[in-house]
Amino acid sequence: MVNIVIIDYGMGNLRSVEKAFQRLGINPKISYLSDDILNADKLVLPGVGHFKKGMDNLYQLGIIDSLKESVIVKKKPVIGICLGMQLMTKYSEEGNCEGLGWIKAETIKFSFDDIKLKIPHMGWNNLFVKNNTSLLKNINEEDFFYFIHSYYVSCNNEKDILSETKYVYDFVSCFQRDNIFGCQFHPEKSHDAGLKLLKNFANF
Numbered sequence: 001m002v003n004i005v006i007i008d009y010g011m012g013n014l015r016s017v018e019k020a021f022q023r024l025g026i027n028p029k030i031s032y033l034s035d036d037i038l039n040a041d042k043l044v045l046p047g048v049g050h051f052k053k054g055m056d057n058l059y060q061l062g063i064i065d066s067l068k069e070s071v072i073v074k075k076k077p078v079i080g081i082c083l084g085m086q087l088m089t090k091y092s093e094e095g096n097c098e099g100l101g102w103i104k105a106e107t108i109k110f111s112f113d114d115i116k117l118k119i120p121h122m123g124w125n126n127l128f129v130k131n132n133t134s135l136l137k138n139i140n141e142e143d144f145f146y147f148i149h150s151y152y153v154s155c156n157n158e159k160d161i162l163s164e165t166k167y168v169y170d171f172v173s174c175f176q177r178d179n180i181f182g183c184q185f186h187p188e189k190s191h192d193a194g195l196k197l198l199k200n201f202a203n204f
Contacts, residue, residue: 052095
């Protein structure tokens with residue numbers, strides 16, 4: 001059985017992510033302990049809330065080095081969900097704060113000059129696949145995923161972009177750099193389509 005650890009840094013809807021994996025027959029572990037992070041086969045970095053608060057919590061827990069050892073040195077698969085995806089970038093406008101820097105990207109706030117659209121972007125949207133890798137196996141433009149976010153990721157390298165989603169303009173909804181995955185939407189809230197993606201990650 002694959003050993004998946006969901007990282008508890010006080011910023012995520014951990015139980016929803018746990019239950020989604022359980023529906024796939026996988027029992028992940030929720031933990032903030034360095035030993036669990038280092039011994040995991042795969043990691044999930046969930047998250048809802050403020051970027052700077054998320055980074056502060058990771059530092060206060062003292063797990064930045066353990067995450068780096070697992071993800072960057074040992075190349076263990078990791079997926080960031082919503083805020084978790086954004087924390088993987090180099091920098092965020094939210095809190096004017098440096099991130100983990102695992103991927104060459106920045107986190108930017110939605111800004112619409114002439115169009116009165118609500119921020120946060122909230123609701124169901126599909127993915128326009130740019131690079132079809134194993135994470136998006138059996139997922140197509142007919143599948144819809146649940147989004148709620150005021151900031152989005154801008155990748156510096158187009159090859160890292162797996163999918164884009166349109167909200168006035170196109171933004172990165174999924175990325176991959178080697179063993180590092182991110183999704184701006186919440187697969188754990190996206191019914192069958194989300195379960196497909198989490199299953200693909202578990203099988204990576």
